[in-house]
Amino acid sequence: MFYIVGDFLLYCSIALLTGMLLLNLVPEKLKPATVINRLQLTWLTAAVVVFSSLPVVKLILFFVLEMHYKLDFVTFRVLRDYNVGHGWLLTVVFAGFFVALLYQKIEPEYEKSALWIQLVLAIGMTAGIGYASHSSGLYGFKGFVMHFLHILAITIWLGSLLAAAWLTRHSANWAKWLGWMTPLSIISFILALASGIGVMFFLSDKYAEGLVVSFGQALLIKHALLLPLMALAFTNGFMLRKRLIKDPGYNPIPWLRIESVFALLVFLGTAVLSQQSPPHNMKESLLAGELPTSSLWSLFQSGAITESTSVGFQLGWISVICGILAIFMAILGTWLMKKQGRWPLVIAFLLVSAVLMYLSVMFGVQISPA
Numbered sequence: 001m002f003y004i005v006g007d008f009l010l011y012c013s014i015a016l017l018t019g020m021l022l023l024n025l026v027p028e029k030l031k032p033a034t035v036i037n038r039l040q041l042t043w044l045t046a047a048v049v050v051f052s053s054l055p056v057v058k059l060i061l062f063f064v065l066e067m068h069y070k071l072d073f074v075t076f077r078v079l080r081d082y083n084v085g086h087g088w089l090l091t092v093v094f095a096g097f098f099v100a101l102l103y104q105k106i107e108p109e110y111e112k113s114a115l116w117i118q119l120v121l122a123i124g125m126t127a128g129i130g131y132a133s134h135s136s137g138l139y140g141f142k143g144f145v146m147h148f149l150h151i152l153a154i155t156i157w158l159g160s161l162l163a164a165a166w167l168t169r170h171s172a173n174w175a176k177w178l179g180w181m182t183p184l185s186i187i188s189f190i191l192a193l194a195s196g197i198g199v200m201f202f203l204s205d206k207y208a209e210g211l212v213v214s215f216g217q218a219l220l221i222k223h224a225l226l227l228p229l230m231a232l233a234f235t236n237g238f239m240l241r242k243r244l245i246k247d248p249g250y251n252p253i254p255w256l257r258i259e260s261v262f263a264l265l266v267f268l269g270t271a272v273l274s275q276q277s278p279p280h281n282m283k284e285s286l287l288a289g290e291l292p293t294s295s296l297w298s299l300f301q302s303g304a305i306t307e308s309t310s311v312g313f314q315l316g317w318i319s320v321i322c323g324i325l326a327i328f329m330a331i332l333g334t335w336l337m338k339k340q341g342r343w344p345l346v347i348a349f350l351l352v353s354a355v356l357m358y359l360s361v362m363f364g365v366q367i368s369p370a
Contacts, residue, residue, distance in 0.1 A: 003054055003055075003058060004268075004271050004272055004274075005271070006051045006054040006271075007051070007054070007270070007271035007274045008267055008268050008270075008271035009047065009051050010047070010048065010051035010052055010054075010129065010271075011151075011154075011155075011267040011270055011271060012162075012264065012267055013044050013047040013048045013051060014044075014048050014122070014125060014126055014129065014151075014155055014159075015154065015155040015158050015159035015162060015267070016044055016159055016162050016163060017041065017044040017045065017048065017122055017125075017159070018119070018122050018123070018126070018155040018156060018159040018160075019155070019156075019158075019159030019160040019161070019162055019163035019164070020034075020036045020040070020041065020044075020159075020163045020167070021041075021115070021118050021119045021122055022119065022156065022159070022160050022163075023036065023160065023163050023164065023167075024036060024115050024118075025112075025115050025116065025119065026177075026180070028173075029173060029176065030173065030176045030177060030179070030180060031164070031173055031176070031177045032164060032168045032169075032172055032173050032174055032177055033168065033169045033172060033173075034163065034164065034167040034168050034169065035167050035168075035169055036163070036167060038102055038103065041102055042099060042102065045095050045098055045099055045102075045125075046095075048091065048095060048125055048129075049091060049092055049095050052087070052088055052091045052125075052128065052129055052132070053088055055084040055088070055132055056078060056079070056084050056085055056088045059078050059082060059084055059085075060074050060075055060078050063077075063078070083131060083132055083133075083136055084132040086131060086132070087128045087129065087130070087131035087132025087133075087136070088128065088132060089128075090124070090127065090128035090131055091124075091125045091128030091129060091132075092128075093124075093128075094121045094122075094124035094125045094127075094128060095121075095125055097121050098118060098121040098122065098125070101114060101117060101118060101121070102118065123152060126148065126151050126152050126155060127148050129151060130144055130147045130148030130150075130151050130152075131144050131148070133147040133274070134147075134274070135147045146195050146198040147195075149191060149192075149195040150191075150192055150195035150196050150198075152191075153188040153189070153191035153192035153195065154188070154192050154266075154267075154270075156184070156188045157184070157185050157188035157189060157192065158260075158263040158266070158267070160181060160184065160185075161181075161185075161256065161259060161260050161263060162260050162263065164177065164181070164256060165253060165256035165257045165259070165260045166257065166260065168253060174244050174248075174250075174252050175241055175244040175245050175248065178236070178237060178240065178241040178244065179241070181237070182237035182238070182241070185233060185237060186237075189230075189233070207219075208311045208312050208313050208365055209310075209311045211294075211297060211311070211361075211362070211365055212293055212294060212297050212311060213292070213293065213294050213297075214292075214294045215273065216294070217294045217296045217297065218269060218272040218273045219269075219273060220358060220361055220362075221269055221272075221358060222266060222269030222270060222272075222273065223357075224354045224355070224357040224358040224361070225262060225265050225266050225269060225354050226266065227326060227327075227330050227353055227354055227357050228262050228330055228333065228350035228351065228353050228354050229259065229262040229263060229265075229266060230330075231330040231331070231333065231334050231350065231353070232255070232258065232259040232262060232334065232337075232350065233259060234334070235255075235334040235337060236252065236255055236256060236259055239334075240252050240255065254343060255337060255343075258337075258343055258346060258347060261347070262350065296362075300362045300363070300365070301365070301367060310367075311365060311366070311367055312365070312366060313364050313365060313366070314364065314365075314366040315364045316363065316364065318363045319360050319361070319363040319364035320360075322356045322357070322359045322360035322363060323356070323357065323360035325356045326353045326354075326356035326357040326360055327353070328353075329349050329350070329352045329353035329356060330349075330350060330353040332349050333345075333346050333347075333348075333349035333350040333353060334346075334350075336349065
């Protein structure tokens with residue numbers, strides 16, 4: 001749990017840092033007035049460095065406590081020989097340059113260039129995080145690129161949302177902000193989806209079979225949470241903009257904050273995933289007792305996985321009904337948001353839509369003879 005919380009805070013920190021730097025680059029007339037200062041950026045950078053070090057600490061503690069190696073020897077070897085060490089050192093280097101630039105006195109004519117360099121350095125920190133990932137360690141450069149692009153797309157999309165939703169001083173220029181934020185979100189989502197599919201195929205042999213273990217369950221929960229997040233993003237990106245054009249004084253912050261809550265849930269799902277072992281040759285590992293079966297899987301399936309069985313999707317009426325209800329609940333939640341503005345009901349319906357989407361997939365998975 002400790003390392004899951006650490007990864008969650010890491011993703012929140014790098015996303016918020018990236019979002020704040022993006023907002024700094026946008027002209028004042030195209031964004032709401034936000035409170036962003038050097039101290040905030042410094043603390044976020046420190047958080048990225050600290051929380052990204054936890055995988056390194058975890059590996060060092062394993063060698064020291066379980067293998068009884070000396071601390072100084074293990075620390076040196078982990079930083080020199082392991083991807084988690086290389087990735088963290090990369091993050092530290094970019095963070096150091098970022099903080100150094102942050103406290104430099106910049107001439108007015110170079111301020112814009114300095115802001116761009118800061119953003120590039122933040123992207124460098126993201127690259128360090130991606131280099132320390134499972135996919136990078138298992139699949140080399142291809143795995144690193146996929147994971148890096150996935151994290152980068154999510155941090156740009158959701159980081160900008162978090163920064164605007166929680167650091168805004170007053171409501172102004174929201175329609176103009178949505179004018180560029182909506183296409184940026186769409187591009188980021190497509191990139192996150194494409195790279196996420198790539199990472200998924202790298203790390204898991206088969207999606208349905210992966211649901212037997214905790215990694216696959218965490219992946220499914222993360223995917224289920226995307227339904228309400230996409231519904232909110234669509235509503236805030238298109239319908240909300242129309243309302244703001246008609247009524248410039250309307251305050252959209254509560255609804256953006258609701259969307260940001262679901263964004264945080266996606267980050268939490270990503271953090272849980274990062275602490276799970278990706279399934280490879282899963283059937284053999286299960287039969288050998290090397291991988292435990294997920295307790296969530298056991299709630300839906302009582303049959304045992306054997307050499308003569310296979311796991312796949314077979315849609316039934318329960319699965320279809322749950323899927324339809326999930327979409328209906330997501331639509332109803334956004335309708336309540338538009339018509340009545342009752343945020344507790346909105347959150348409840350959207351959470352139910354995610355649960356129903358999860359149930360739709362789980363009821364559609366069957367164990368059958370190979």
